[in-house]
Amino acid sequence: xxxxxxxxxxxxxxxxxxxxxxxxxxxxxxxxxxxxxxxxxxxxxxxxxxxxxxxxxxxxxxxxxxxxxxxxxxxxxxxxxxxxxxxxxxxxxxxxxxxxxxxxxxxxxxxxxxxxxxxxxxxxxx
Numbered sequence: 222x223x224x225x226x227x228x229x230x231x232x233x234x235x236x237x238x239x240x241x242x243x244x245x246x247x248x249x250x251x252x253x254x255x256x257x258x259x260x261x262x263x264x265x266x267x268x269x270x271x272x273x274x275x276x277x278x279x280x281x282x283x284x285x286x287x288x289x290x291x292x293x294x295x296x297x298x299x300x301x302x303x304x305x306x307x308x309x310x311x312x313x314x315x316x317x318x319x320x321x322x323x324x325x326x327x328x329x330x331x332x333x334x335x336x337x338x339x340x341x342x343x344x345x346x347x
Contacts, residue, residue: 245329246329247326247327248309249302249326250307250309251303252287252301253287253300253322254290254321257287257296297314298311309327309337310336312337312339317340320343324345326343328340329342
């Protein structure tokens with residue numbers, strides 16, 4: 222019985238250590254809102270909100286659309302990787318606000334089950 226208990230404790234320590242050892246990775250993409258990320262563009266939302274004359278690739282239009290969708294329409298800030306056509310959820314909803322509509326590098330660990338990045342840092346992509 223004692224050997225069994227020691228084995229269980231040892232397994233728990235190893236499993237716990239594997240979570241601690243997880244290293245930050247860097248993910249590159251654009252800070253989008255969750256609604257527009259589904260469409261891979263801000264064009265539809267701009268049109269829906271009566272701003273169809275705005276260029277959806279204009280940096281100011283992207284930032285405005287992203288922030289409005291989050292603050293007024295219940296969206297969430299996400300990282301959209303256009304090259305991979307992948308949307309990553311972001312667990313921190315404060316840091317991305319200042320980078321709305323911008324290309325960034327997000328450092329953190331990825332929860333593959335939920336496609337959520339546990340954000341450590343965000344910086345502009347160069």
